[in-house]
Amino acid sequence: MARRPLPRILTNGGAQLARSRELARTAADSATDVLHPLITITRGLRRLASAGRRRWADTPKDRRGALLFMVASVVLAVALAPYGPLLAVVTLMAAAAWQGRDRAPSAPAGPDASQIQRLKSLYDALVPYFSAAEDPEPLYAHGGDWEKVFSEYEFDPTGRIAHLVIGYPAYFTDGEPESRARIEHLLGAKSGRGREYQFVWDEEANQLTVRVLAPLPTDIAAQPFVTAPGETVLGFTDPTRVQRTLPLTHGTHGEERRDAPPVVWRTGIRSTEPHLLAVGQPGSGTSTLLRSIALQALHHGDVVIVDGGGTGEYACLTGRDGVLAVECGLPGALTSLEWAAHETERRLIAANRAHQAGDPPPEDTRRPLWLLLDRPSAFTHLAAADGRKDPQALLGVPLRHGRPANVTVVVAEQFDGLDSLGEAVRQHTRARVVLGAATAGQLEAVLGAPAHTTPVEQVPPGRGYARLGGGPVHRLQVPATPDPYDDATSDAQRQAVLELLPPRTTPVDEEAGVEAVRLDKVREEAAGDGAGAGSLSVEAVGAEAAVAEPRS
Numbered sequence: 001m002a003r004r005p006l007p008r009i010l011t012n013g014g015a016q017l018a019r020s021r022e023l024a025r026t027a028a029d030s031a032t033d034v035l036h037p038l039i040t041i042t043r044g045l046r047r048l049a050s051a052g053r054r055r056w057a058d059t060p061k062d063r064r065g066a067l068l069f070m071v072a073s074v075v076l077a078v079a080l081a082p083y084g085p086l087l088a089v090v091t092l093m094a095a096a097a098w099q100g101r102d103r104a105p106s107a108p109a110g111p112d113a114s115q116i117q118r119l120k121s122l123y124d125a126l127v128p129y130f131s132a133a134e135d136p137e138p139l140y141a142h143g144g145d146w147e148k149v150f151s152e153y154e155f156d157p158t159g160r161i162a163h164l165v166i167g168y169p170a171y172f173t174d175g176e177p178e179s180r181a182r183i184e185h186l187l188g189a190k191s192g193r194g195r196e197y198q199f200v201w202d203e204e205a206n207q208l209t210v211r212v213l214a215p216l217p218t219d220i221a222a223q224p225f226v227t228a229p230g231e232t233v234l235g236f237t238d239p240t241r242v243q244r245t246l247p248l249t250h251g252t253h254g255e256e257r258r259d260a261p262p263v264v265w266r267t268g269i270r271s272t273e274p275h276l277l278a279v280g281q282p283g284s285g286t287s288t289l290l291r292s293i294a295l296q297a298l299h300h301g302d303v304v305i306v307d308g309g310g311t312g313e314y315a316c317l318t319g320r321d322g323v324l325a326v327e328c329g330l331p332g333a334l335t336s337l338e339w340a341a342h343e344t345e346r347r348l349i350a351a352n353r354a355h356q357a358g359d360p361p362p363e364d365t366r367r368p369l370w371l372l373l374d375r376p377s378a379f380t381h382l383a384a385a386d387g388r389k390d391p392q393a394l395l396g397v398p399l400r401h402g403r404p405a406n407v408t409v410v411v412a413e414q415f416d417g418l419d420s421l422g423e424a425v426r427q428h429t430r431a432r433v434v435l436g437a438a439t440a441g442q443l444e445a446v447l448g449a450p451a452h453t454t455p456v457e458q459v460p461p462g463r464g465y466a467r468l469g470g471g472p473v474h475r476l477q478v479p480a481t482p483d484p485y486d487d488a489t490s491d492a493q494r495q496a497v498l499e500l501l502p503p504r505t506t507p508v509d510e511e512a513g514v515e516a517v518r519l520d521k522v523r524e525e526a527a528g529d530g531a532g533a534g535s536l537s538v539e540a541v542g543a544e545a546a547v548a549e550p551r552s
């Protein structure tokens with residue numbers, strides 16, 4: 001079923017809301033600044049009045065008459081004296097201002113003894129890296145002054161460094177990745193392990209800024225994201241690197257709302273990164289990422305899933321509206337991918353003909369087709385052992401020509417299977433994701449750029465980095481999209497995923513199980529002469545029929 005795109009106002013509503021909030025906050029801050037003296041005097045008058053009341057209450061009853069007489073005489077004297085009332089008002093205001101002043105103890109200026117000790121030891125650790133014997137006025141020297149080089153510092157409540165700006169000599173080779181890596185490693189180790197640090201090198205000013213990054217939230221569950229067609233949310237990241245936010249619901253019953261900055265991947269005809277490669281250690285969450293992408297893709301397109309892991313993690317998608325196939329076996333994978341290659345060619349030819357005739361591209365070339373492959377290297381080994389074709393060889397056409405044909409390929413692979421990935425997969429997957437624990441070298445090899453944050457050893461599943469083409473490297477937390485058929489899945493998360501699944505239009509073929517090729521459905525739709533989404537032309541059915549293998 002084709003779904004209508006969301007109104008545009010909903011797609012950027014989060015950003016507008018954030019801007020309005022920021023405006024309101026600025027207005028409130030300015031009003032507080034202007035009204036500050038008035039607030040102080042009012043507070044002082046209140047304090048004076050309550051002090052007067054206390055004094056009256058503390059005075060024994062037999063002395064109250066004398067007190068009243070004394071106050072009345074003072075009031076009379078003031079009233080009769082020249083400028084008396086004016087002076088009395090000025091004195092009262094001054095007394096109120098003094099009484100109403102903010103009495104919160106001011107934060108101690110500068111670091112305390114333990115913090116000074118931390119800064120000094122950090123300085124000493126940096127001396128061998130930032131000094132040279134020939135330097136007549138070394139910035140760093142044993143017993144030197146740390147205050148000259150640490151221009152800004154902040155500590156967290158546990159006393160560990162949270163933010164630090166370090167000056168270094170101009171001759172330090174800050175352009176060399178190895179030199180930078182040595183300093184980053186040292187600072188990470190000395191400032192406290194187990195936290196994630198971000199390093200920003202300002203080569204012009206010879207300054208390094210170190211910031212401790214708060215962990216990304218792990219409580220974002222699968223849900224309908226407010227995105228435009230062609231946009232896929234890979235996960236959520238730091239607010240500093242991304243301008244946009246998405247409104248989210250969370251909590252057991254979706255009762256809480258908040259905005260979070262997403263990593264949005266754009267696919268389709270105008271995409272510069274039309275295909276994606278996700279890599280991780282086993283259990284890092286790459287299958288979950290694929291499931292999350294599939295659920296979003298099904299809003300506007302059709303999906304073919306090829307699962308080399310063979311653990312049935314995509315069984316919940318079998319037979320759903322828009323799911324053309326869920327393949328766990330080599331023959332089925334070959335059939336589906338061969339069909340996908342022909343379908344890509346068919347779409348290209350049909351679109352070309354339409355261009356030549358001056359017509360818009362036909363409807364059946366515009367519906368996005370997604371090929372999601374989980375661990376295709378498993379099939380590569382099987383195919384070699386069986387003397388059959390490697391399914392990856394069939395990805396060449398969709399990868400090279402998929403973009404104008406609205407065909408998107410997503411490959412998830414484990415680090416140990418990376419060598420088995422074909423050249424086309426490596427070359428044409430310009431959107432990259434790394435999940436789970438990874439060394440700086442592994443991150444750079446997959447993302448094509450260093451991550452600028454220290455990789456931590458213990459990461460929650462679904463946590464990693466994403467880079468779209470030549471863009472910046474983002475930290476990433478994939479929304480929890482567990483397999484609803486897994487016993488370990490909580491009820492709330494199961495329900496969230498089940499609600500996102502399209503209705504089941506094709507009954508699951510019991511005999512063939514999950515290996516059943518759902519391309520039968522495509523054939524039926526094509527024969528049904530439907531011009532709607534997912535339908536195929538007669539040529540395509542012919543091509544598909546030619547490659548389809550007989551099933552027992």
Ligand SMILES: Nc1ncnc2c1ncn2[C@@H]1O[C@H](COP(=O)(O)OP(=O)(O)OP(=O)(O)O)[C@@H](O)[C@H]1O
Pocket residue numbers: 280281282283284285286287288289309313461462463477478479480481482483488
């Ligand atoms: N983003 C996430 N948020 C919460 N839990 C997650 C997330 N991603 C994965 N998990 C959990 O981590 C476990 C492993 O996830 P998943 O199966 O996706 O990993 P994988 O990398 O595909 O590993 P494998 O290939 O071994 O199956 C599952 O229990 C899953 O529910």
